[in-house]
Amino acid sequence: MEIWNRHFExxxxxxxxxxxxxxxxxxxxxxxxxxxxxxxxxxxxxxxxENINSIDDLSKxxxxxxxxxxxxxxxxxxxxxxxxIVRVHASSGTTGKPTVVGYTRNDIAIWSEVMARTLTSAxxxxxxFIQIAYGYGLFTGGLGLHYGGEKIGASVIPISGGNTTRQxxxxxxxxxxxxxxxxxxxxxxxxAIQESGINRDDLKLRVGVFGAxxxxxxxxxxxxxxxxxxAIDIYGLSEVIGPGVASECMEQNxxxxxEDHFIPEIINPDSLEVLPEGSVGELVFTTIxxxxxxxxxxxxxxxxxxxxxxxxCGRTMVRMxxxxxRSDDMLIIRGVNLFPSQVESIxxxxxxxxxxxxxxxDRVNNLDTLELKVEVEEEFxxxxxxxxxxxxxxxxxxLENALGLSIKVTLVEPKVIERSEGKSKHVIxxxxx
Amino acid sequence: xxxxxxxxxxxxxxxxxxxVLEVLGKENIRITALSVADTSEFGILRLIVSDPExxxxxxxxxxxxxxxxxxxxxIVPDEAKHYAKILRILSDLDISVEYTYAFSSGKKxxxxxxxxxxxxxxxxxxxxxxxLMKASDLYKI
Numbered sequence: 001m002e003i004w005n006r007h008f009e010x011x012x013x014x015x016x017x018x019x020x021x022x023x024x025x026x027x028x029x030x031x032x033x034x035x036x037x038x039x040x041x042x043x044x045x046x047x048x049x050e051n052i053n054s055i056d057d058l059s060k061x062x063x064x065x066x067x068x069x070x071x072x073x074x075x076x077x078x079x080x081x082x083x084x085i086v087r088v089h090a091s092s093g094t095t096g097k098p099t100v101v102g103y104t105r106n107d108i109a110i111w112s113e114v115m116a117r118t119l120t121s122a123x124x125x126x127x128x129f130i131q132i133a134y135g136y137g138l139f140t141g142g143l144g145l146h147y148g149g150e151k152i153g154a155s156v157i158p159i160s161g162g163n164t165t166r167q168x169x170x171x172x173x174x175x176x177x178x179x180x181x182x183x184x185x186x187x188x189x190x191x192a193i194q195e196s197g198i199n200r201d202d203l204k205l206r207v208g209v210f211g212a213x214x215x216x217x218x219x220x221x222x223x224x225x226x227x228x229x230x231a232i233d234i235y236g237l238s239e240v241i242g243p244g245v246a247s248e249c250m251e252q253n254x255x256x257x258x259e260d261h262f263i264p265e266i267i268n269p270d271s272l273e274v275l276p277e278g279s280v281g282e283l284v285f286t287t288i289x290x291x292x293x294x295x296x297x298x299x300x301x302x303x304x305x306x307x308x309x310x311x312x313c314g315r316t317m318v319r320m321x322x323x324x325x326r327s328d329d330m331l332i333i334r335g336v337n338l339f340p341s342q343v344e345s346i347x348x349x350x351x352x353x354x355x356x357x358x359x360x361x362d363r364v365n366n367l368d369t370l371e372l373k374v375e376v377e378e379e380f381x382x383x384x385x386x387x388x389x390x391x392x393x394x395x396x397x398x399l400e401n402a403l404g405l406s407i408k409v410t411l412v413e414p415k416v417i418e419r420s421e422g423k424s425k426h427v428i429x430x431x432x433x
Numbered sequence: 434x435x436x437x438x439x440x441x442x443x444x445x446x447x448x449x450x451x452x453v454l455e456v457l458g459k460e461n462i463r464i465t466a467l468s469v470a471d472t473s474e475f476g477i478l479r480l481i482v483s484d485p486e487x488x489x490x491x492x493x494x495x496x497x498x499x500x501x502x503x504x505x506x507x508i509v510p511d512e513a514k515h516y517a518k519i520l521r522i523l524s525d526l527d528i529s530v531e532y533t534y535a536f537s538s539g540k541k542x543x544x545x546x547x548x549x550x551x552x553x554x555x556x557x558x559x560x561x562x563x564x565l566m567k568a569s570d571l572y573k574i
Contacts, residue, residue, distance in 0.1 A: 381499075384531060410475075
């Protein structure tokens with residue numbers, strides 16, 4: 001079994017703890033002296049860097065949430081001057097503003113390192129052809145996999161998302177051996193391949209690294225059967241670094257977290273207390289090597305549990321279960337984050353409608369679909385088909401531009417949308433994973 | 434001369450039109466004329482009824498989105514050339530007709546028109562000695 005960085009990935013846990021202690025101390029100093037937001041929060045809690053000596057002191061530190069990034073949009077939480085930032089990425093925020101993250105040259109090197117570990121744990125080497133069908137751009141998926149692929153010396157095909165016909169053709173012509181995309185797209189591809197007339201035997205696919213959205217063991221089996229590959233789960237979030245925070249090994253029994261860079265905790269999302277090993281709770285990360293945007297106790301809102309038991313692969317890094325739930329209302333549609341409150345704030349900006357709406361999420365032919373039903377109120381009801389139609393189109397355009405997702409907007413009669421106890425049910429998710 | 438036509442927003446779901454008609458039927462509202470403009474997504478039901486204000490209230494109670502739209506009504510012999518004449522008069526004066534529908538009663542046709550400018554339309558048609566119906570007469574049919 002190939003391991004990219006034995007020194008760290010198989011480190012004795014006592015030694016690892018010393019590494020973490022030292023890196024945590026450095027990070028706390030870095031944020032205390034360079035990020036006013038963190039300095040204030042620590043001072044409010046009566047803390048200085050001298051109070052944090054080891055990871056046992058982690059629970060003394062304040063949490064960071066997505067809203068803190070939003071309130072300090074765009075670069076307020078960066079710990080270095082912008083001249084040191086060589087890359088920015090962005091993902092969806094809870095309302096209109098995206099969540100912005102930044103990387104120094106060193107951070108990019110760290111990111112490439114953890115991605116190299118991710119790809120290696122899936123068995124990828126310099127002899128592989130990696131087809132990266134994650135989106136390239138502000139989203140961290142495409143470029144994250146890209147730098148990891150180059151780091152291990154593989155041949156990277158930066159095809160990005162979409163254009164399924166071309167994906168299949170190049171997969172065949174170039175002989176791709178590793179596939180990187182969302183799990184639902186992998187299923188979609190598997191059926192497109194069957195319909196394309198290209199024989200699966202003529203494809204060289206061997207393994208896939210899939211993430212950016214939740215997926216079950218059932219889906220994994222289906223992908224493995226249909227594509228005849230091994231399907232490896234990878235996990236990350238742009239605030240922590242992007243993909244590369246954790247990944248499964250060939251045992252497919254939990255995702256190893258790169259603890260020498262990101263310290264995980266599991267908390268009770270309501271009481272905020274830290275929970276013992278094995279308890280299901282909200283995953284929290286503290287970055288201990290990032291320079292550009294170090295984060296202290298960042299609440300991911302993902303629900304999972306940790307296991308420190310040594311893995312058969314030889315890695316000593318703690319494992320987390322597949323994430324299957326969230327402790328907030330965020331949706332993931334085709335790998336893209338969506339908060340219902342974003343939709344609401346976009347509708348509120350339009351004076352022609354009232355935000356009486358419902359979002360319906362479904363999965364058709366393995367692809368997530370999104371429909372928005374908007375009630376037509378009397379004062380906005382125009383007796384002209386073309387005007388109603390252009391209103392409908394305008395709502396659709398505004399949403400698609402803001403969310404980066406294609407969405408179908410349907411006008412409906414008032415009171416169609418269920419209200420229970422005066423509160424409208426804004427989201428219906430019909431997907432069953 | 435201004436007729437108040439009922440306009441009702443309908444989702445493209447089966448049973449919606451039936452429900453509107455049942456609501457009106459219960460209170461014995463009579464329907465003089467009816468048309469449906471539709472897209473694949475939704476439709477607008479347009480009705481000339483015996484009591485438009487009452488009908489509007491009834492439908493609103495049932496949570497329908499309703500409005501009253503101003504239209505005009507012309508009565509002519511039921512030959513196509515007369516219909517064409519009306520439209521020619523209006524188009525010559527650049528009065529745009531958003532939509533129109535018609536029905537026959539005996540040897541006469543009643544033409545309903547939604548114009549961008551109803552007052553100008555009424556004036557133009559009167560000048561050509563065309564007979565415009567009063568609302569009260571139309572609702573009685």
